[in-house]
Amino acid sequence: MYMKYIFKPSKIHRVNFIIYISTVSFTAALVVLFRSFLLELAPERQASVALSLVQLSVFLATTVAFLGWFGIKQSRKISTEYEENLRRLQAAEKQTNELEMALNAHAIVAITDSRGVITQVNDKFCTISPYSREELIGQTHNVINSGYHPKGFFKDLWHTITRSEVWSGDVCNRAKDGSLYWVQSTIVPLIGKNGKPEQYIAIRADITSRKEAEAKTQYMALHDALTGLPNRRLMTDRLISAISSKGRHPGYGAVLLMDLDHFKEINDMLGHGIGDDLLVQTTLRLSCNVRRTDTVARFGGDEFVIILDNVGSDIDSAITNTANMGEVIRTAVAEPYQLGSQQLTVTSSMGVVLFCRVDDDPEELIKQADIALYAAKEAGRNQLFFFDPLLQAETIERALLVRDLRQALEQDELVLFYQPIVDAQQHIRAVEALLRWFHPKHGMVLPGKFIPLAERNGLIVPIGKWVLETACAQLAEWQQDPEREALVIAVNISARQLSKTNFVDTVKSVLAQTGARADRLMLEITESIFQDNVNSTITKMDALRQEGVRFSLDDFGTGYSSLTYLKRLPIDHLKIDKSFVDDIFEDSSDIAIVHTIIALAKNLEIDIIAEGVETCEQMEWLQGNGCKFFQGYLFSHPLHPDKLNAILENTTLLPTKELRSSCD
Numbered sequence: 001m002y003m004k005y006i007f008k009p010s011k012i013h014r015v016n017f018i019i020y021i022s023t024v025s026f027t028a029a030l031v032v033l034f035r036s037f038l039l040e041l042a043p044e045r046q047a048s049v050a051l052s053l054v055q056l057s058v059f060l061a062t063t064v065a066f067l068g069w070f071g072i073k074q075s076r077k078i079s080t081e082y083e084e085n086l087r088r089l090q091a092a093e094k095q096t097n098e099l100e101m102a103l104n105a106h107a108i109v110a111i112t113d114s115r116g117v118i119t120q121v122n123d124k125f126c127t128i129s130p131y132s133r134e135e136l137i138g139q140t141h142n143v144i145n146s147g148y149h150p151k152g153f154f155k156d157l158w159h160t161i162t163r164s165e166v167w168s169g170d171v172c173n174r175a176k177d178g179s180l181y182w183v184q185s186t187i188v189p190l191i192g193k194n195g196k197p198e199q200y201i202a203i204r205a206d207i208t209s210r211k212e213a214e215a216k217t218q219y220m221a222l223h224d225a226l227t228g229l230p231n232r233r234l235m236t237d238r239l240i241s242a243i244s245s246k247g248r249h250p251g252y253g254a255v256l257l258m259d260l261d262h263f264k265e266i267n268d269m270l271g272h273g274i275g276d277d278l279l280v281q282t283t284l285r286l287s288c289n290v291r292r293t294d295t296v297a298r299f300g301g302d303e304f305v306i307i308l309d310n311v312g313s314d315i316d317s318a319i320t321n322t323a324n325m326g327e328v329i330r331t332a333v334a335e336p337y338q339l340g341s342q343q344l345t346v347t348s349s350m351g352v353v354l355f356c357r358v359d360d361d362p363e364e365l366i367k368q369a370d371i372a373l374y375a376a377k378e379a380g381r382n383q384l385f386f387f388d389p390l391l392q393a394e395t396i397e398r399a400l401l402v403r404d405l406r407q408a409l410e411q412d413e414l415v416l417f418y419q420p421i422v423d424a425q426q427h428i429r430a431v432e433a434l435l436r437w438f439h440p441k442h443g444m445v446l447p448g449k450f451i452p453l454a455e456r457n458g459l460i461v462p463i464g465k466w467v468l469e470t471a472c473a474q475l476a477e478w479q480q481d482p483e484r485e486a487l488v489i490a491v492n493i494s495a496r497q498l499s500k501t502n503f504v505d506t507v508k509s510v511l512a513q514t515g516a517r518a519d520r521l522m523l524e525i526t527e528s529i530f531q532d533n534v535n536s537t538i539t540k541m542d543a544l545r546q547e548g549v550r551f552s553l554d555d556f557g558t559g560y561s562s563l564t565y566l567k568r569l570p571i572d573h574l575k576i577d578k579s580f581v582d583d584i585f586e587d588s589s590d591i592a593i594v595h596t597i598i599a600l601a602k603n604l605e606i607d608i609i610a611e612g613v614e615t616c617e618q619m620e621w622l623q624g625n626g627c628k629f630f631q632g633y634l635f636s637h638p639l640h641p642d643k644l645n646a647i648l649e650n651t652t653l654l655p656t657k658e659l660r661s662s663c664d
């Protein structure tokens, strides 16, 4: 196409050559012609004509010379221009080839006619699709339509390119083997003579891996890494849409907040690997026991949120259906788990709240479900509680109490009271350390109100350590006085404290720091301690017993049956719970239990302490049946340390003369 703008140099040389030859021939012909012309002239005219001819010849020769010089100059100029153009052309061709190669190496290219029928594709298109060229040409792009995009997407695309505008966007296509791939596509219309697009060139880049990475990042931002369940963020989104759907589909939905009972202990005792395994297995059970439209999400730790869509059109059916679904979940979770080499049974507690209004607040619903869950836990776990507005006030009160309890230690608001434990002669042989909290606003708070709260949030560990330090400091003081040095202090130890791996070291270091004798310290544990990891508990007890520390088992017979463990337990005393003592004259089965406990203790050579003795009759009956030690209001209420020390100043005999005489 460039040929019309330039001459070929060979042609120019040929023209110049012809001009030269013609000029020389023409001059030679003139000379011959002039010569014959001169010869025919009269001799006297020959000189003047010859001069004129010479002048003409000089003029002609000059003209020819000038023409020749000009011709050469022009031809050189044309030749230089030609070479320059040729060089440019070759560079342009090279660049075009390189661009084409680069385009083919990186882009998927297709050319279609104005109807979208494919007329050309490059190799890349065939590789990615992977259809052959023959299979593609003559087809429209429908052949790779993935169905991923809504119809409007391609409508917009066509609308843009038929208006002769360039369209760009990300498109998901389906390959011949059915897999999906993503391309970043630019479609350029080629405008024909009529001013309308007559072809389209689609240039695309494969962005499948980028899209996959984006999808993975998005998945990770919205899902829990361990279980793969929707996380708190996605759960909130789902809850928002479930609430807003109530405008279109009236009726009730439910939010169920579930957690595993004693998960923390399992994690602490069996390790985080087992804990994780338990969460994954729980996830499977939850997912298998909800409907496809429901959402199971991990809220954090061992807490799961289940959004139950459409649980009923009226409140009664919603409550019944939700309770049934909750029961299915609770039962599924309670099936034994195989965790590594061990089998474990874990129960769950659930708090439920129903919603039916489009303006329900998702955060508030979760808070209410949490309040209901808290209530389910308080009521003994392994059950489902519906949210009740009355619960809310109680929960707020408890939350405030926990806030204050955190400061109670620092603010010196805790005091250790002591309740005497006497022998049959009412000599004080030991005292039980019982915690009292003097709240600046509420006055004295009993442990029944704050110990369970402290257990729940772990505050019992620092509080328990303070109790141990205070009791041991008291022991060390009594050790200086021969009258009181034989006294023993019983300290309540919670399961949470005992589960700590450093429990033995903590007790030993408190004994060392205070200088208290180990054999004057009695640790009171309850049967609940044996729910988990009995072997580790026994090992810790053995280690402390070797130091001289004694153990008593509190609330015996009220909770988990530890009869099987009783034989293995390194305990020195068994405490008969107040509830049995209360009923020894009322309930024949309680009498039988007390008889059995006493007989059991005798066999195992363990001393019995009867707790909650309030009457002389109770004491006489217990004494008559082999009980040696007694604790209860009959002898003394728990006493402030000053009061106790005042009593113990002179004697360890309780100064309750009236009591003794009334019992005599």
Ligand SMILES: Nc1nc2c(ncn2[C@@H]2O[C@@H]3COP(=O)(O)O[C@H]4[C@@H](O)[C@H](n5cnc6c(=O)[nH]c(N)nc65)O[C@@H]4COP(=O)(O)O[C@H]3[C@H]2O)c(=O)[nH]1
Pocket (backbone or CB within 6 Å): 419, 433, 434, 435, 446, 447, 448, 451, 464, 467, 492, 493, 494, 524, 554, 555, 578, 611, 612, 613, 614, 631, 632, 633, 634, 638
């Ligand atoms: N009605 C009646 N009650 C009697 C009688 N004799 C004793 N009691 C009460 O029965 C409870 C005996 O303590 P517990 O079984 O160890 O039960 C304790 C113990 O489990 C826990 N507790 C108290 N102090 C501590 C502590 O320092 N650490 C831990 N972990 N728990 C503690 O709180 C529970 C309740 O303690 P308190 O309220 O002091 O209640 C005490 C005591 O005041 C009686 O004759 N009649």
